[in-house]
Amino acid sequence: MTHDDTVVFIDSSVLISCGRRGSTRFQALAREARQRDTVFRISPQVYAEVAGDSSLDEYTTGDSAVEKALQEGWMKVTESPSYSDSDISTVMDQARSFIASASDRSEDIVEKADTELVGLALELLLTDTADRVIRVTNDIPLGKAAESLLPQYGFDNEQIT
Amino acid sequence: MATREANWDTPLGTGGEVFELLGNARKAWIYTYIYHHPSTTIQDLVEALDLPQRTVYDYIDDLEGADFIHQSNAGRPAEYTARDIKLQLTDGDTERQITPELVEAVARRTRDEDIDTYIDRHGLDGLAVALEYTREYVDGSVTHQIMAREQELSPLEAGVILDALRPVVETDSE
Numbered sequence: 201m202t203h204d205d206t207v208v209f210i211d212s213s214v215l216i217s218c219g220r221r222g223s224t225r226f227q228a229l230a231r232e233a234r235q236r237d238t239v240f241r242i243s244p245q246v247y248a249e250v251a252g253d254s255s256l257d258e259y260t261t262g263d264s265a266v267e268k269a270l271q272e273g274w275m276k277v278t279e280s281p282s283y284s285d286s287d288i289s290t291v292m293d294q295a296r297s298f299i300a301s302a303s304d305r306s307e308d309i310v311e312k313a314d315t316e317l318v319g320l321a322l323e324l325l326l327t328d329t330a331d332r333v334i335r336v337t338n339d340i341p342l343g344k345a346a347e348s349l350l351p352q353y354g355f356d357n358e359q360i361t
Numbered sequence: 362m363a364t365r366e367a368n369w370d371t372p373l374g375t376g377g378e379v380f381e382l383l384g385n386a387r388k389a390w391i392y393t394y395i396y397h398h399p400s401t402t403i404q405d406l407v408e409a410l411d412l413p414q415r416t417v418y419d420y421i422d423d424l425e426g427a428d429f430i431h432q433s434n435a436g437r438p439a440e441y442t443a444r445d446i447k448l449q450l451t452d453g454d455t456e457r458q459i460t461p462e463l464v465e466a467v468a469r470r471t472r473d474e475d476i477d478t479y480i481d482r483h484g485l486d487g488l489a490v491a492l493e494y495t496r497e498y499v500d501g502s503v504t505h506q507i508m509a510r511e512q513e514l515s516p517l518e519a520g521v522i523l524d525a526l527r528p529v530v531e532t533d534s535e
Contacts (some may be wrong), residue, residue, distance in 0.1 A: 213505050216520035220475060249516045258478045259521050303503050314506045338524070340501030 207330040208238060209317055210275070211337035212246040219250070219261030226265045233274040240275045242266075243316040247277045281319030283312075287326060287353065292319040295345040302341040318346045322353060378427035379448055379459050382467075383485055387412065388420045389468035395430050396443035396461050404438065457489050465529045466492055475525045479518075487512075494519075495526040 210229070218225035233240050250266050269275035281288050295315035300307040317335050324330040337343050382389055390410055395401045406417045421441065424430045433442035448459040466488055470477040480488050490512065497503040509519035 212516065213520050213524075216505075216517060217524040220521060220524055249520075256515060256517055256521075258482075259475050259518070261475070261517070261521055299504060299507075302501070303497075303507055305507060309507050309510050310504075311506070311510075314504065339504040339506075340498075341504055344501070 205330070206236070206238065206332040206334060207241060207324055208233075208236070208334045208336065209241045209243065209320065210246070211317060211335065211339060211342070212242075212249040213338035214336050215242070215246065215250050215266060216261050217338060219265050220259075222260075223265065226269060230269065230272065230274050239273065240269075241278045241320075242275060243278055243320055244280050245313045245316045278320060281316055281323050283319075285323070285326075288319045288323050291322050291349055291353070292316070294349050295319075295342070298345040298349065299341045302344060314342070315345065317342060318349060321346055322350055325350070326353065378423075378429070379446060382424075382427075382429065382464060383459070385420075386468055386471045387416065388423065389464045390471065391417065391420045392424055392429055392443060393461070393465040393468045395424075395441050396465075399442040400433055400440040401442075402438045402440055455486075457486065459489075462492060462529050463489055466526055469525070469529065473525050475521050479522045479525070491522045492526055492529065495523055495530050498523045499527060499530050 218229060229240065247266070250261075266275070270277065281292070283289050283292075292312050292315045295318040296307055296310045296312055299310045299314065303310075317337065321333040321335060324333055335343065335346055382392060387410075391406055391412075394406060394409060398405070403414065403417050403421060406412065406421075407414050410417075421430070425432070425441070428444060429446060430441045430443050432439045434440040443461070446459060446461055446464065450457045450459065463485075466476065467480070467485070470480055476488075479491065483491070491508075494503060494508045494512075498505070498508070505520040505523055506516050508514070508523065509516040512519065
């Protein structure tokens with residue numbers, strides 16, 4: 201695996217929001233990726249969420265923009281995090297509790313897959329694949345979970361904005 | 362219906378007018394615009410909303426008749442200011458609130474296809490529920506996946522409606 205200085209993850213909430221506003225938002229994302237000379241990452245869970253549910257074709261947000269981004273090569277789908285690694289599995293469980301508590305809900309309503317972004321961020325930092333991980337999300341509890349949980353592994357907020 | 366007497370003090374009478382407002386997106390826009398811009402004239406509305414003057418006159422008459430707006434100056438041209446709408450409906454265990462935000466959400470269906478689709482699929486009740494989730498979403502106390510699971514929607518649909526309704530909640534908290 202090659203080493204990247206900074207890895208940027210885009211969450212489904214952001215892709216949905218961009219998708220509703222036609223191609224201009226996606227062009228802006230593409231420009232951003234070019235300027236950073238990077239490839240934006242999306243997790244398999246995020247990809248599954250935004251791709252191909254034909255019963256929802258009535259909505260303006262389509263999967264075509266994401267497919268196009270993948271083809272153009274400025275976005276790619278990552279592997280799932282290594283659930284078998286205990287650090288990663290633990291941080292994802294903690295993120296699940298964190299989101300449940302921030303939402304004042306039972307943990308049953310939050311699924312481990314919702315926290316993939318946190319697991320992936322930790323994995324990249326632990327394996328030294330990246331120095332810095334940026335997660336772009338509109339889901340505030342998910343963002344806060346990563347901010348508060350990752351520092352316990354010795355990574356500071358500079359690395360996980 | 363300008364001939365009708367103001368009926369603000371008869372809640373059930375007002376209820377009928379409110380339902381009519383929720384069923385008419387263009388009238389809902391006029392109310393919403395006045396709600397956000399006190400002392401609005403008919404000409405302001407014609408220009409801002411790009412509606413025919415005749416339509417604006419008719420709807421202003423209706424809204425004034427139902428006492429959702431009132432003339433807030435003494436001279437000409439007349440300036441209008443909105444009154445707050447707060448109506449609580451209870452049906453068994455289900456409670457719904459009709460507020461200016463809900464009226465605005467309805468109004469936005471004319472300009473946002475996703476809100477229009479959502480109302481077609483889930484009705485006004487679904488919209489009112491989604492609006493409550495949007496408040497929590499903007500406050501940072503819920504994720505789109507949680508809304509999806511609790512309301513048995515796909516995460517994509519939850520994400521779409523939360524994004525679409527965001528401006529309604531955000532303008533309100535300014």
